Amino acid sequence: MSAEESGRITSWHANPSKPAYTPPAGAVDAHCHVFGPMAQFPFSPKAKYLPEDAGPDMLFALRDHLGFARNVIVQASCHGTDNAATLDAIAKSNGKARGVAVVDPAISEEALADLHTGGMRGIRFNFLKRLVDNAPKDKFLEVAARLPRGWHVVIYFEADILEELRPFMDAIPVPIIIDHMGRPDVSQGPDGADMKAFRALLESRDDIWFKPTCPDRLDSSGDPWDQFAHAVAPLVEDYQDRVIWGTDWPHPNMQDNIPDDGHVVDMIPRIAPTLELQTKLLVTNPDRMYWAD
Numbered sequence: 001m002s003a004e005e006s007g008r009i010t011s012w013h014a015n016p017s018k019p020a021y022t023p024p025a026g027a028v029d030a031h032c033h034v035f036g037p038m039a040q041f042p043f044s045p046k047a048k049y050l051p052e053d054a055g056p057d058m059l060f061a062l063r064d065h066l067g068f069a070r071n072v073i074v075q076a077s078c079h080g081t082d083n084a085a086t087l088d089a090i091a092k093s094n095g096k097a098r099g100v101a102v103v104d105p106a107i108s109e110e111a112l113a114d115l116h117t118g119g120m121r122g123i124r125f126n127f128l129k130r131l132v133d134n135a136p137k138d139k140f141l142e143v144a145a146r147l148p149r150g151w152h153v154v155i156y157f158e159a160d161i162l163e164e165l166r167p168f169m170d171a172i173p174v175p176i177i178i179d180h181m182g183r184p185d186v187s188q189g190p191d192g193a194d195m196k197a198f199r200a201l202l203e204s205r206d207d208i209w210f211k212p213t214c215p216d217r218l219d220s221s222g223d224p225w226d227q228f229a230h231a232v233a234p235l236v237e238d239y240q241d242r243v244i245w246g247t248d249w250p251h252p253n254m255q256d257n258i259p260d261d262g263h264v265v266d267m268i269p270r271i272a273p274t275l276e277l278q279t280k281l282l283v284t285n286p287d288r289m290y291w292a293d
């Protein structure tokens with residue numbers, strides 16, 4: 001059966017180019033995922049998309065091809081709260097990967113400790129209605145209050161619910177990392193309403209970090225994503241101690257406009273033009289958040 005007949009999606013570029021940009025030694029791709037392999041790690045019955053297999057071998061080959069040294073693997077919604085595939089990839093990385101889990105908020109302390117041993121350093125709360133059925137803020141706050149020491153929370157939301165989420169984020173007792181800057185409309189430019197609202201959030205706490213990632217998702221003008229570069233570079237400059245970066249490979253759900261990962265990497269010097277900024281974005285900041293112990 002072909003992938004199309006089986007309903008499984010291939011969301012990644014078959015032959016990504018070599019980037020012109022060379023990341024510094026030790027660089028971390030701090031937002032990527034693995035899918036399956038399904039025969040070993042079945043997808044969640046609640047999954048909103050059914051991808052083709054994109055396992056650790058493929059991820060590590062891409063890491064090397066793009067010039068990165070390490071990965072932070074974020075549990076994707078298609079695997080629900082069963083983190084086995086992500087843990088398997090971390091275990092196969094020879095210490096070159098850490099992870100972010102998605103958990104049932106009723107998870108025990110023992111299970112959280114096991115996730116820490118397996119390389120997880122945070123949990124993700126996903127508020128995208130097209131990806132998850134419900135996102136119970138009260139239960140999320142309860143589990144956020146009893147995470148292992150040094151952990152953080154990753155939050156994924158779209159710009160239209162930022163204000164609604166402010167009280168919830170205010171109440172989170174650990175550092176926060178916002179995926180893809182909360183998906184601002186980058187066509188508004190660096191001083192547009194979405195960027196202003198996001199800056200106000202960053203000003204509200206100095207332990208809110210973010211990922212200036214996913215030009216392919218956020219910039220409908222397409223590769224080379226000039227609107228993204230224009231809107232995002234000032235944000236990276238102004239909050240350079242609170243940024244980490246990732247490819248988003250295997251680009252879950254992207255069926256149209258699948259990005260060339262080499263071109264995605266070539267966005268880095270456009271949003272972080274100096275070696276000092278690049279080193280913070282790709283090495284020292286992710287080290288602080290994921291390899292502190």
Ligand SMILES: O=C(O)/C=C(\CC(=O)C(=O)O)C(=O)O
Nearest residue numbers: 075076077078131179252253
């Ligand atoms: O990978 C991302 O960051 C973005 C995703 C997928 C996702 O988050 C998930 O499946 O958990 C998206 O916008 O569809």
